[in-house]
Amino acid sequence: MLEQPPLILAIDDSQLVLTQLEFLISNQTPCKFIGFDCGYKALSSPEIHQASLILLDMNMPSIDGVEMLRKLSELNLQQPLALLSGENSLFLKNAASLASLHGLNIISCIEKPLSVSKLAELYKALCQFNKAPPSQKKDITYPSEEIINALYKHEYIAYFQPKVCSRTEKIIGVETLARWNHPQNGIVSPFYFIETLESANHTAELTKQLLKQTVEFWSINRTLLSNLQFSINISANELSDVSLPEKLERICTDASMPTSQITLELTESNIINNIRSSLDVLLRFKLKGFKLSIDDFGTGYSSMKQLNELPFDELKIDRCFVNGSAEDPSKKAIVVSTCEIAHKLGLDIVAEGVEKFEDLLLIKNLGVKSIQGFYYFKPCTQTEFLQLFQQNKEVTYSNSL
Known part of the structure; x- marks a missing residue:
């Protein structure tokens, strides 16, 4: 036919x-x-x-x-x-x-x-x-009860996406990302569950589980991973818990992992409503050795206020500005100005969503410290990450700028 x-x-x-x-x-x-x-x-x-x-x-x-x-x-x-x-x-x-x-x-x-x-x-x-590989269909939905029950069945697992040094192109860090290991459908993107967990106030439990998986992974492979920085997302809603610094510190100390190797990424689009309690929690995170990052910078409504009042060490430029910034004048202007602000404030910069060489070249020329995106690595399992990390240590890149 x-x-x-x-x-x-x-x-x-x-x-x-x-x-x-x-x-x-x-x-x-x-x-x-x-x-x-x-x-x-x-x-x-x-x-x-x-x-x-x-x-x-x-x-x-x-x-x-x-x-x-x-x-x-x-x-x-x-x-x-x-x-x-x-x-x-x-x-x-x-x-x-x-x-x-x-x-x-x-x-x-x-x-x-x-x-x-x-x-x-x-x-x-x-x-x-x-x-493009077919992704899970947008019309697939999961009941809230199933999503929440999966959390307490420990079906959410840690995937890792490497962060690469812009100068050496070596892996210097990794972001822990949540994936649902669904009994029937296999690996499910957070697109299908994170908003439900957020609205039902269950992200604190997810953070705890992902951090435990991360520190256990580090502990098993500590000789190999001793110099890596691990990042994990926390919701702004979690900052209402004033005991959160002690809870996360205990998870690290139980595995003998220095808290200084953990960066907590706070999504900037989640507006911090109670600045007093939030600052209380974030300052005690700093005292306990954690590093703090403002994620998805520029996508929320209070970017400058948060940079001015909260103790961040790092700024992540959101992928919606990075991807295509080399050829889009508006995106380029936002990326350039954001880098200037971060440099003046003494913040490390991470560019996420780097997929094209032209964008990579722009980002490197702006003095961005580390790069995250499909140009180098996609999110992967723990086993896959170990293989990538070993290979990355041995490879000398020919396209270094």
Whole structure:
């Protein structure tokens, strides 16, 4: 049976643009092309759910592209989507952000006028999207009771993502990340359980379990890992417990692990409401030797206030700013200014979400201490980490900058 050619669906109020699109796309790849000059026609068409790619113009009179994004989200559309517009690149970037918030799969934004080179880049992005390994389906959900019970059955396990020295490209640290070892579904991302645990106030137990797994791993391999720094996330909600420093210190001392090798990462998007009790807890963490990091910097609402009032040692630049910062002027400006602030405050800097060489080059030139991201390493099991660490110690990188 012959394989059906991919269906490319375009929505644009200009018949001239639709004709041009059909001509340009057909020269890139054999396909079936359908053009709609009105968004309402596309929304009512069954082909919209069968398309391999949807091209959407943002400037239309009857129903504009912003409203179309909302309508496509209501249809639970999962097809890859490319945005077209005669507006400037900032408008397209903001529209892409809105689409992502709607849960749509944006693979490209194209400024008009169209060209062969722009469509070639679009086709490359579509190929990359189709080659990406299928993740767990977004429509999978787990009952709150199952998520919480899994915590007390000790089904959550520690995965490790290495942090690399920007100068030597050697592993100098690791972040402990939670994964659910589900009895039927295997390894489950925190996307499916962390918000439930947070809203039910069970993250303190998760932190305790992950820290125990981390220090036990260190204790077993202490000769090999004696110089590594281990980071673990704590929720801002946990800072309401004034005995938390003693609890976490006890876990470390029971395994004879120096608290100075543990960095506690506080997610900045979790706004600290009670600064007095939070500062009480954080200062006692410092007295007990723990290091403190402000995670996801710039994504919350009180960044400067927290830097000014709380005793952080490290600042992590969020992946949403790092990824693509070399080619996006707005992201680059945020990353550069954040590094300047951190340097002036004497904070170490970690850049997370580094995936491209161009972004890596920018980050290194800004004096960032350590790098975390898929460019070097993905999160892995304890066994896999030991293998990576041994290999990394022996390798001399040829692309050092």
